[in-house]
Amino acid sequence: MSKLLSGRATPEPGHDVGRGIPSEPAPKLLGRPQTGPARWVLAASVFAAVMGTSLSLRGLVVDFSWFPPATLVVACTLLFPALLRRRLPLSPFAPVGALLGWLLGLTLVFFPGTALLGFVPTPATVGAALELASRASTLIMTNNAPVPSAPAIFFLICAGLGFAALLIDTIAITVAMPAASALGLVLIMLPAALTTKAGVGTVGFMAAGAGYLLVLGCCNWYAPEGKIRSASMVQPTGILSRAMALGAAVVLLTALLPAAIPGFTQGSFPQGSRLNGPSGVSELDPMISLGANLRQQSNEVALTYLSNSTSAHYMRLSTLEDFTGKIWQPASFDNSLDPGLGQLSPAPAAGASVPSLDTLTVISTPNLASEWLPAPLSVTDVSGLDGSWLWDPERQTIRSSTSSTAGQQYTVRSKMPRLSRAVLSTASAASGAELDPVFSALPANVPPIVGTTAREVAGDQQSPYAQAVALQDYLRSGAFTYSLDTPVQDGYDGSGMDVLAKFLDVKSGYCIHFSAAMAVMARELGIPSRIAVGYAPGASTSARAELDGQTLNGFQATGRDAHAWPELYFQGLGWVPFEPTPARGSVPDYTQDDTAAAPQASAEPTVAASATPTSTPSATATAAAVAAGGASSTTNRWPLVSGVSAALLLLLATPALARMVVRRRRLGQVRGSPRWGSGLGGSGLADTGLAGTADALVAWRELVATAVDYGYDYDPALTPARHAEKISRMLGRSDPGGLALVLSSYEQAAYGKAESGKNSNGAPGNDELADALETLLARLKTTATPWQRFRATFLPPSFLTRP
Template sequence: MRATDRYAIAVAFSLILASFTLGPLTEDRSFLGSSWLLTLLICGVGLLCRRTRVGSTGALLVQLVVLGTFLGLVARQLAPVDGLNVLQRTALLFHTAGEHMQSQAAPMPPDNGVIFVFIASLGVITLLTDLLVITLHKPALGLAPPLTAFLVPAIGLGTDTGLRPFLLIAAGYLAILLAEGLNGYAGWTRGLSRDSLGGSVQEQAGVVVWRAVGWVAVPAVVLTLIAGSVLPTLSVGAWGFGEGSAGSGGPLRLTDPTLDLKRNLTLPTNRVVLTYRTNKPDGQYLRMASLPAFSDAGWQNAQTSIEEGDRLPQPVGLTEPTGKDRRTSIQIRDFGSEYLPLPFVPKSFDADGRWGYDPNSLVVISSERGQNRNRATEGLDYSVVSRDVDPDAETLDAIISGDPPDSNLTTAVPDNLPANISRLTERVTSEAGSPAAKAAAIQAYLRDPNNFTYSTDPRPGSGYQALENFLFRDKQGYCEQFAASMAIMARLVGIPSRVAVGFLPGSKKGDVWTVTGRDAHAWPELYFSGYGWVRYEPTPSSQTGNAPSWTVPVDTGPEPDPSAGAAQSDPTTQSRPTANPQQSSGPVQAPATPADTGFPWRRALGLGGGALLLVALLGTPAAIRIGRRRSRLAVGGTAHGGPLPDPGDRIEAGWSEVRDTVRDLGRPWPAGSPRTIATEVGRHYDRGAKDALAALALLVERERYAAHFADAEAAATVPGLVRTIRLELLADRTLPAKIAMTVLPRSVLRRR
């Protein structure tokens, strides 16, 4: 095995182990298989290229091509958006990954952009490690690139990563150092172990290397682990990664709750999130967060001041008489968040822990500064007093939209908003007069099952692209797409808007309401003078029941509910579709395929592919042997993955070719000095073979026993000597025997 082969195997092993260190950052481990394949491709291509005239420089160029091609294929699979080239798909995936990473705490929910970034990062790390260890001959620096894969979770998680990631990186680095040791002792014997000493020096040197691993490397790792557990460490929170440490004055960093919606809606098991009791017969939406900012990246949180306390101020803009106070007691089950689920509008609450509120949105969040802030609600029992906002439909239809205190955020429409969204909004609201009538028209358009279909598997994309996909292309999505679309369309007709995130009322049994993960929901809130922020419901009735009564035009009455038996003005139970609405009830005739023409194409292709595979397998030993001979006898020669560094290596390559030729003939390779071997091999051949063997043996002894062998002219005669020897050795062989030794070369099949 060549030196570069050992390094390539060690690098691949090291990076496969390093990939596991990124696992704690995400719940989706699907990136591992693709990253392993990419690592093996990069290392394998480098190994093969360095065995040819391409050398290390050419290997690097080929590896770059492999990396770019592989990532292009991955981008095409993860971002199947029509009309985008590879660079645009890659940019889209990096963009979505950046948004996801900034707004999600680890372990992050599944995201195609994050998967792509992890695969690309591990591919680049593999390439850099290969460059340092093999091309630049700096194996000691082979720790640096894989260490970056360890530092990302070590810093970003904000918690102790444990021993496992460290041990994985350490084991990979030890593999690289072990390869260096094995390559080092290979140079001590300089060809002796292959013939004259029968391998004893090789075995003894190997024992030295493995003992070094046992007596030096293993104790070093153990002592590092012991020291790491005893010495004091720095608190990650003190570095200020968005949340700050206890007592710091930095701003709280809020996560984006919309990114959890799909994960909750597609849970394999519908776990119970919370239960609640209320003093009114109907259920209620439980709001957690409010997203007032809109840009080409979509709906987002905005920086705001958080005030301490459990008694909340008067709701912004609410002056008209509305519903009475409601008392609710809530018990959180399997759910952790920094946001406190509350009915809108909350007046006061009683909950353990430190909580603050946003005066504009009345969103209540944890004001703890520790690492567990995003689990503040877990196991919490609390009570809340709230007021139901139940506008009168006729009054709402007669008033203006109003101007909230944060109108700079809640009325802003980006200049680069696609014009087709504006044109659609104008068309939908063209016959509506008042702001409330325009809002009702937008809601009715989105809820119409003839226009849109509810689905938890919309086309991938974010920001403007997601809106256009939903409104104009596939026209399917879940609550996030419906809420986001109505909110921006409302702004286009002059109504302040924002997107709320929380839970549907759930289902009632006895006096207890049960809310599950699949009740996670998003809806728009629109601002009207006198009522402040009012809830609308554009998501289809198959998921939410009838829309609120004040959102239905006063002259049309309640909207029909296409779901079976749902007749509430506010949903109290959830009706789920049992089949895909897009499926056709009739049979679909499949297009004709080659299999329908009568000829067994699949069988023929299968047999042909199997035959080609068999031929490839049978031809592999011959291909290896021929490639090895050409490499040894090439002008300039190659060894150890690149151009020969000195004439001595070229002489050893020629001597190795003679040895393998003798073995291919089925004869044993004699023991002893090179001259003794030459005499024994040439005993039964003509003077030409004997003279060539003697000349080559003399060169081998000269280069092995010389302190510094630099006779390039002598080394240049080696290819000619070897060809002469091979011709004489093969002269008495029949054609079938020559074919047999070519197809099944013993030097490859039984190589030590």
């Protein structure tokens, strides 16, 4: 032994003396190499990782009905490669087996009627799969998350999870790149991260992190370098404990930081924002199916407002008037329009002979992000807006290509004619030159059921108004039902003439179907029409404010108030709202009786101010009114600062804490204390007080790791004797006590043959070995520089490297 420490290396078992190049002999492995248990453990780890990560998809679909079939498909995908790995020569073909299992699993779950024996695909199976995939694509294109539960969506999710399992199994086991298997888990989380407001979520992310660590650990234990081995051959490498400590810290920090740091929940691209608009706000996009928004929105307040009316307004954002395309959407906005929003003149408007009602509304949109500005019908003036906004007088909408409604507070004045049955009964439809032809145009492919139904419902009614009321009453009759799900289940969700025909046949749908039906049937009868998209009258609140001598009453609209309704044009009166959707909004008074009445909740406010305000409300008054309407208060920043500080401290302390735990566990094992996780077992000496094989190996590993922490440059090509020489020079002594004992114990455990009950050359006692190790560790610390001691304590290099 003294020769070893003096630099004269002697051959050790496993050395090639002739070549003179030392090589590290492999520790003795007991047991016969069998792949039986290992392949199942590997398959189970991939299965757990995939299904755990799939929890991140909880916000994509309205419920978890897809989970059981997905479990079966993923299990089938992983079963076949595990079976092939039973024989090592067949292991390279595991990806082919995974592909086969994936296809058979999908066939068994979704297309048993088209398959041989219920699971063998046929050409008919391929056709059915393509049809289901096409249906899923349509649902995705016409819906925002959460999408409805439908077989097509289930098929897409199951196929995606099965493919992810195939990818992870191939990369981690066959290609022997377990770290790169994270790609498969990221693919699973990506849809939720991009399309849902909540993003991946804490549960989904933590499950993905735990699954990834599980795959790494199992591949390191059971399939190093892609070679599967049995549990009896498994040795602890130390990588798992470090990976688990680091991974757990990262997962914990990632779960805590989004709640503490504004950048995760605010800004231009927060998690789950769908790359458009701030997180945590409602979003009503008129360019997509309104049904998707209704299924997505919650009871979160989208906007609040105060008005000199005693009834809530319909808040318009945009209009749909071009019914010629397959998908109906707002017309493109002309950027050459006058950006000024003062003294607006809605055109065409009501005639001078018709009495009008002037309304003042102060609107706050703290939780609504849209390029379209919510406002009542017939706006005449808007003030207090931030950003650049354009007014379209023909459609009476306000839009911006550079600004958003998020966080806006503004004042709107509007002028609405006092409508009644008597006034409307004498009105006629617009002349051809009075309106843009787009408000009357119909495509050539209008289904016959639309015109036939319109004429049957109108019957012998002569006036446009009477015909409009007949259409509204027909759609609100008991023959039709309101449903968000039926159009999706029966395949006619969205817009277009084919959708409208199916709706009139099935007689079930939601606001976009009812409003479209009335608007198109009105055009069939010669009445110009359009569809308004925005918010139905919300609920009143207790907020009150005084402005310019008028009392303003508080109201609010939530995401569930998202709505669409038709507006029909009458000469001399302008655009008049109707409400054909049952169980939504309220029927206008001017469609119910002969009593002349002011506009009401379903159209415009019923109570007018004594006089139109003569001056624009001051900034102070407007701010006070909006605050009374429920503007958010300033957030206390102390929880934010505390959370960030705690998270940073935890991050900085992670290496030190993990290294301390590992050191104490190793020292306890060497001294003979109860231990866990060694995976090696002892040599039968635990009860005698003698150091066992595992104890000696752990002692050597801790000595080298501590030396690395204090600056030792570890070279895996050197023999233990050469390492001992270099560590001896670090200690500054020619014959340091205890080093020879630790080295000889390691060499004996790694290369020697153990007899029953004790080592052939005599094993040191646990206390003796532990005392020697602790002495060496203490001497390494005392001989180190202050910087080396600081680094060894707080940034130990052995935490990330395996000596």
